[in-house]
Amino acid sequence: MRTDSRLSRTLHVLLHMARHDGPMTSEAIGRMLGTNPVVVRRTMAGLREAGYVTSEKGHGGGWTIAANLADVSLLDVHHAVGGPRIFAIGSDHPNPDCAVEKVVNEAVEGTLREAEALLIARLGAISLAELARSFDARLRARASTTAHTCG
Amino acid sequence: MRTDSRLSRTLHVLLHMARHDGPMTSEAIGRMLGTNPVVVRRTMAGLREAGYVTSEKGHGGGWTIAANLADVSLLDVHHAVGGPRIFAIGSDHPNPDCAVEKVVNEAVEGTLREAEALLIARLGAISLAELARSFDARLRARASTTAHTCG
DNA sequence: CTCTTACGATACTTATGAAGTTACATGATA
DNA sequence: TATCATGTAACTTCATAAGTATCGTAAGAG
Numbered sequence: 001m002r003t004d005s006r007l008s009r010t011l012h013v014l015l016h017m018a019r020h021d022g023p024m025t026s027e028a029i030g031r032m033l034g035t036n037p038v039v040v041r042r043t044m045a046g047l048r049e050a051g052y053v054t055s056e057k058g059h060g061g062g063w064t065i066a067a068n069l070a071d072v073s074l075l076d077v078h079h080a081v082g083g084p085r086i087f088a089i090g091s092d093h094p095n096p097d098c099a100v101e102k103v104v105n106e107a108v109e110g111t112l113r114e115a116e117a118l119l120i121a122r123l124g125a126i127s128l129a130e131l132a133r134s135f136d137a138r139l140r141a142r143a144s145t146t147a148h149t150c151g
Numbered sequence: 152m153r154t155d156s157r158l159s160r161t162l163h164v165l166l167h168m169a170r171h172d173g174p175m176t177s178e179a180i181g182r183m184l185g186t187n188p189v190v191v192r193r194t195m196a197g198l199r200e201a202g203y204v205t206s207e208k209g210h211g212g213g214w215t216i217a218a219n220l221a222d223v224s225l226l227d228v229h230h231a232v233g234g235p236r237i238f239a240i241g242s243d244h245p246n247p248d249c250a251v252e253k254v255v256n257e258a259v260e261g262t263l264r265e266a267e268a269l270l271i272a273r274l275g276a277i278s279l280a281e282l283a284r285s286f287d288a289r290l291r292a293r294a295s296t297t298a299h300t301c302g
Numbered sequence: 303c304t305c306t307t308a309c310g311a312t313a314c315t316t317a318t319g320a321a322g323t324t325a326c327a328t329g330a331t332a
Numbered sequence: 333t334a335t336c337a338t339g340t341a342a343c344t345t346c347a348t349a350a351g352t353a354t355c356g357t358a359a360g361a362g
Contacts, residue, residue: 036352148249
């Protein structure tokens with residue numbers, strides 16, 4: 001499988017939306033991500049269902065943030081975009097008859113679950129507001145040089 | 152992508168090999184895993200290169216364990232089978248120009264790296280010998296009932 | 303009212319990589 | 333020398349995110 005980049009992409013988009021007055025169109029967001037408006041709508045649909053953004057049709061329409069950045073964690077976004085599979089490795093063949101295989105599966109999957117729990121905890125502990133603050137801090141630190149942004 | 156099950160499968164095979172007198176053929180291993188001898192050879196090739204198993208051609212040939220179970224960790228096996236990609240999620244687009252994207256990527260990939268480090272540490276801490284001991288313990292605990300094995 | 307804009311939805315294609323398959327060469331043993 | 337087993341290459345299948353094409357629908361502009 002190709003790397004699932006929905007989380008990163010969506011975070012990128014949300015932070016830009018937060019710094020943007022008025023709605024952003026799927027077209028504009030797609031240009032930002034180097035992709036296509038349909039891909040954008042597909043991913044943003046989950047955020048709309050979760051109530052993090054709203055969408056408007058017609059002239060002046062597009063996507064708008066509808067949540068407080070402090071109230072949305074990276075884990076929330078992960079779930080909103082489909083909560084996709086985290087690991088590329090694992091065991092096919094759950095519930096094996098073979099007792100050897102059971103021991104192996106428990107060891108491997110137990111370890112994966114530990115790593116997943118850590119990942120989930122960390123993603124749940126970071127809010128969009130904190131990412132925005134990191135960005136602002138970086139801007140201030142580099143005030144003398146150029147700060148590039150794709151929006 | 153389909154789940155990469157090379158680690159689990161290989162561990163399963165190695166533990167069976169450890170309890171088996173004489174070489175096991177790719178044919179027999181394939182039957183055990185519900186797959187094809189060529190898939191078995193492909194995966195076992197990495198273990199042979201790492202020195203964990205040997206292979207012999209001809210009558211009475213097949214695969215034999217060549218290492219002490221206590222000396223091989225699950226991480227070693229993971230590496231031997233190709234050290235495949237662990238995560239299904241991530242960010243495409245490394246080294247972005249956009250400063251917002253940089254902040255996002257650092258947060259997401261930093262978190263993934265933490266989880267990966269934990270996973271690596273845990274896999275490195277478990278030896279094949281420990282899995283074999285877990286299996287034996289389970290056998291003893293269930294001595295009264297049936298203990299199924301696929302080999 | 304009509305045209306344009308933008309989302310909504312469906313259906314299809316592309317890309318990627320593990321797994322599966324086919325076929326044949328090579329070496330070891332009986 | 334016939335058989336068994338690995339070694340290797342080339343190809344197909346499968347799953348899924350991403351990309352694309354197209355049409356429908358709602359909202360504002362004129």
